[in-house]
Amino acid sequence: MKFSKLASGLKASEIREILKLTTQPEIISFAGGLPAPEFFPIEELKKVDVAVLEKDGRAAVQYSTTEGYLPLREKIAEHMKSSFGVDCTAEEIIITSGSQQGLSLLSQVFLDADDVVLVESPTYLGALNAFSLQGPKFIAVPTDEKGIIPEELDKILQEHGKNVRLMYVIPEFQNPTGITWPLERRKAFLKLVEQYDFPILEDDPYGELRYDGEKVPSLKSLDTKGQVIFLGSFSKIFLPGLRVAWMVADPVILDKVIKLKQAVDLQSSTFAQRQAYYYMTMYDIDAHVKNLVEVYGKRRTLMYNTMKEYFPKEVSFTYPEGGLFTWVTLPEGMDATEMMPKVLEKKVAYVPGGPFYPNGGHRNHFRLNYSNMPDDRIVEGVKRLAEVLKEEVAKLK
């Protein structure tokens, strides 16, 4: 039996294998990107489910359109205005089965083998997986603590700009680094890329989860050319298991995406789309987000302060203003993947940083998630991590 080139290149995700190890309840896992289940609005969902079937009846479980449930797309258009400063209509929105599907659809719509994709370095592993299916070449744009460095991007564009087919960025609470681009960076970025006609994919699943600092306008809200494609999601602000997310794009792009989605899975769940819609109609999703912000913000601060107190001074880490992750940098020469068994022995888990770099290397980092652990386990887990780090740093001397 012969597999396709694509299938022959598929490898097990390192994260996936690690997450399997970390599902035992005794492990303090900072590895996943899971929202905290204790804040899922379960009681509200029970009422939502009844409303969906009482009000929409059989239409709620019948086949429906590929682009998605119109009233939900209209609600999302309002939400794009109030939460992301983006003026758009339902016609510019398609519902996807999670943002991961948005990534894979756009990968298929824009990329052929050996095409050039620009990404932050590091960047979201799941996006690299989706793009990799088409076999492109990744060029990693260097970043600092404020995101992509305009001068570095400029150099890359001078050399490769004409061949770039897609650029993927997470300007808000980036996965994996937790970094946010300040406004001046965003403006400088757009000024550079506007000279080219490749699409910018702005992935923003965490944008509403800001714990401090000023809200910064999304790239999509600053885009005057229709060059930015925006991915938003209910996974982090409502419920990940429904698999309801959305894409905002120029209608010419959306037309391709809709036709592709029809061949790929016909449509996303009719029922789940209405669960999201009725939740937004019956309850105040912004108030729910506000509660999440309060809890996650405390956890973020607790993890940061505990790391500051216990981690050896040779180890640095980011201070995320929002989102789910902080990014830890070990001294050069240390390897977070090799350190994993020692960490797991202490019943703690993280995600090693290597796989977040499209072209390898950079193994002296790991990602920590703070949204999914209660306070006492955050403190205990960070202390255990600190023990391993101290031992390992000592070996370097």
Add this chain to the structure above:
Amino acid sequence: MKFSKLASGLKASEIREILKLTTQPEIISFAGGLPAPEFFPIEELKKVDVAVLEKDGRAAVQYSTTEGYLPLREKIAEHMKSSFGVDCTAEEIIITSGSQQGLSLLSQVFLDADDVVLVESPTYLGALNAFSLQGPKFIAVPTDEKGIIPEELDKILQEHGKNVRLMYVIPEFQNPTGITWPLERRKAFLKLVEQYDFPILEDDPYGELRYDGEKVPSLKSLDTKGQVIFLGSFSKIFLPGLRVAWMVADPVILDKVIKLKQAVDLQSSTFAQRQAYYYMTMYDIDAHVKNLVEVYGKRRTLMYNTMKEYFPKEVSFTYPEGGLFTWVTLPEGMDATEMMPKVLEKKVAYVPGGPFYPNGGHRNHFRLNYSNMPDDRIVEGVKRLAEVLKEEVAKLK
């Protein structure tokens, strides 16, 4: 902005455009493939939704595994034995977002550009769309009223067998023809393909909807080599809008499919999978199917008898023993696509047959669906169709 080769080749589905026209309530539509909503178990679903949240709580809406909810896969393994005669375990099953996703995943796993795919002629349009994304060459295997003709397949295999990368078949109540392969055809088929190592994709969304005649063993149940991949679905026997279907395949194949699905959409809806599982646990799905069989069988018979009474004798059509469709053949020279406006003028709709043929031609067919219209509209719709047919046939003379 440059699109990929794949995106440049995307065209609007003819069916999709037609279905848009036929959503007005005054149209008697035989065009879709919709199950009858009046038999959706809505009251049961209300109880199921409560049970999902009461019993599984937050896990029912959290992220979960790519392969799908284990208890559901175990239930499906039992169902595969009782309904399709297939011995398999949960480890051989992945949950997909509808069978359409199964088709597109397998397309990516097996096909590169210009690879050879064997299909029935005609065959399911949605499968052609999914395979077409990889740019393969289709070879249409001639069929008669008993399905694929072994002698014709033999000839094709002699010439192309070594280059075939995938064969797609619907042996049970085929879409679009309604034809079922008898046992001896299935055996002859397997004897031929067993000499090669390409996978056979058996798509069986309607297999449980048999109205008369003897149940025939599925290809998967007769397969001793692990060559057959089976696609089953809840869309026609439970609820299409949940988008829950399954694939049964050899673990080597499934491993590729799981890794690909992770990059494509991470997982299918956690909640919808549990809706299907709890429905199967709390209610008797076979009893529900039995009710559907009774109603759809009557509609099938009514449509067939009405066509027999009113259609001009130059027009022929199939007698489906199950499933959702009958296939109408017009005299050579007639064109069902060109006839569409006249039919729509009479407020009736069908799907023209041309798009079901991978390599074009064969425009003198159309597909009728009988599951989604009540008795009186079936009779009225067929009569109106008959009027157009008589006029058009008369023109040929």
